Amino acid sequence: MTQTPLHGHFSLTAWPLEALLEAPLERLGLSESLVHPILHALADFLDISILVLAVVAVISYIQTFIPYERMRERLSRLSGWRGVLPALGLGMLSPFCSCSIIPIMMGFLASGVPLPCCLVFLSSASALNLTALSAVFAGFPLPFALWYVGCALGVSLIASQLAGSFGAASLVHMDRLQVEHSHHHHEQKPMSRLRTALCSAGNVYRNVWLFMLAGVVCSSLLTAFASEETIRALLVGQPLALPLAALAGGVLHSDVFSILPIAQMLVGYSLPVGLCFLLATMLFSIAEWALLAQAFRPRLIARYCACLLLGALLCGLLAALCVGF
Numbered sequence: 312m313t314q315t316p317l318h319g320h321f322s323l324t325a326w327p328l329e330a331l332l333e334a335p336l337e338r339l340g341l342s343e344s345l346v347h348p349i350l351h352a353l354a355d356f357l358d359i360s361i362l363v364l365a366v367v368a369v370i371s372y373i374q375t376f377i378p379y380e381r382m383r384e385r386l387s388r389l390s391g392w393r394g395v396l397p398a399l400g401l402g403m404l405s406p407f408c409s410c411s412i413i414p415i416m417m418g419f420l421a422s423g424v425p426l427p428c429c430l431v432f433l434s435s436a437s438a439l440n441l442t443a444l445s446a447v448f449a450g451f452p453l454p455f456a457l458w459y460v461g462c463a464l465g466v467s468l469i470a471s472q473l474a475g476s477f478g479a480a481s482l483v484h485m486d487r488l489q490v491e492h493s494h495h496h497h498e499q500k501p502m503s504r505l506r507t508a509l510c511s512a513g514n515v516y517r518n519v520w521l522f523m524l525a526g527v528v529c530s531s532l533l534t535a536f537a538s539e540e541t542i543r544a545l546l547v548g549q550p551l552a553l554p555l556a557a558l559a560g561g562v563l564h565s566d567v568f569s570i571l572p573i574a575q576m577l578v579g580y581s582l583p584v585g586l587c588f589l590l591a592t593m594l595f596s597i598a599e600w601a602l603l604a605q606a607f608r609p610r611l612i613a614r615y616c617a618c619l620l621l622g623a624l625l626c627g628l629l630a631a632l633c634v635g636f
Contacts, residue, residue, distance in 0.1 A: 324357040325350075348532055355527035355572050359450075360520065363568050364512050366445040372508035373441070398428040399467065402435030403444075417606045426483060427475035430615060434467035438593040446567045447589075455578055458586055458630060466594060466622035474615040482611035527572040553627040556584045560591025561620050567593060582634055587627030594619045 328350050336346045405415070416433045420426065439460070448456045556577070570592055578585030595616050603612050 323361060325354045328354050328357075352524075352527045352532075356524055359523050359527070359568060359571055360516065362446060362449055362571075363516050363523075366442055366449070367516070368508045368512040370441045370445065371511035372504055375504040375507055394425055394428040395431050395468065395472070398424070398432040399435045399439075399464075402432040402437075402467075403439045403441065405432075405436035405440045413603060413606075420483060420485075420606060425475075426480050427472050430471035430475045431467055434471050434594060434619065435463075437595075438463040438467060438590065443567045443593060446571065450571050450575060451578060455582060455586070458582070459589060462586065462590055462623075462626035462629075463593070466590065466619060466626065470594075470615070470618035470622045474611070474618045479611055479614070482608040484606055484608065523569055523571070529573065552581065552584050553587050553624055553631070556588040556627065557591045557620050557624045560588045560593075560623065561595050561616070583627045583631040586630050587623050590623035590626055591620060594623060 332350060332353075333346060336349065337343070341349075413433065415436075416429045419429045419432065424432075444460065447459050451459070567589075570589070574585055574589045574592075577588055603615075607615070
């Protein structure tokens with residue numbers, strides 16, 4: 312077998328798994344057409360598991376040093392682009408933990424932070440947090456990672472400004488906002504910070520491992536049993552491929568680790584389609600509607616989501632013009 316997991320990317324586990332398991336699986340009577348996807352899926356799963364645990368632990372440790380409450384107070388005193396850019400940066404530093412980003416944003420709104428700044432914070436926290444960026448740069452080629460960062464920045468800034476302007480502030484349920492939201496207090500001792508980081512990594516992995524496994528199995532089966540010509544015919548050069556990728560990504564309620572194998576497969580065949588899918592998945596999901604309904608009226612939710620999905624689609628079209636399908 313010459314194909315390595317993660318679709319051509321460096322793999323820590325591909326060679327050891329092939330050396331240990333290929334012959335035993337074949338002795339069990341499994342054909343090569345079955346052995347290959349099994350080893351492929353297992354290596355993908357182990358590689359992404361290592362990535363999840365390492366990245367989340369490191370990022371969570373760094374985040375114990377960030378004074379979120381102090382930064383929120385400063386944001387409430389800023390407006391216009393003076394507030395948008397710090398909100399973008401704070402979103403990128405947002406915590407990857409069980410604490411939802413949307414309640415944090417609601418606390419910002421209740422504290423007087425302008426709506427466009429809150430939407431920029433929400434968008435960047437979803438698509439550009441340190442954990443997501445680390446996974447993108449580790450799991451994709453550098454050109455694609457740079458495409459993703461540039462497009463996610465543009466969509467976060469522009470879509471949030473469009474959705475949060477033109478009387479959008481009147482569409483906020485100010486009476487329902489969560490007035491107080493505090494981040495977990497971290498002790499200053501290094502061992503306490505380390506325990507917090509390891510617990511965060513364990514909690515994240517426990518929540519995503521099953522979705523990761525499903526994703527790598529689907530990706531491996533598709534690449535093993537669907538011919539390359541069939542996949543290319545569906546993805547490459549098809550005018551409907553980009554809008555379908557945006558819609559599919561928007562429907563999913565997922566994170567970068569759960570969809571990593573599927574996104575890697577898409578990028579391997581078409582960078583624009585993979586970019587559009589990944590942006591849509593990271594920026595928006597239908598599952599967010601119920602949470603956003605606590606703070607926003609339906610018209611504002613629809614405006615915000617439409618701006619994000621349209622932004623993801625336009626980024627895919629831009630990539631198609633620049634690099635082709």
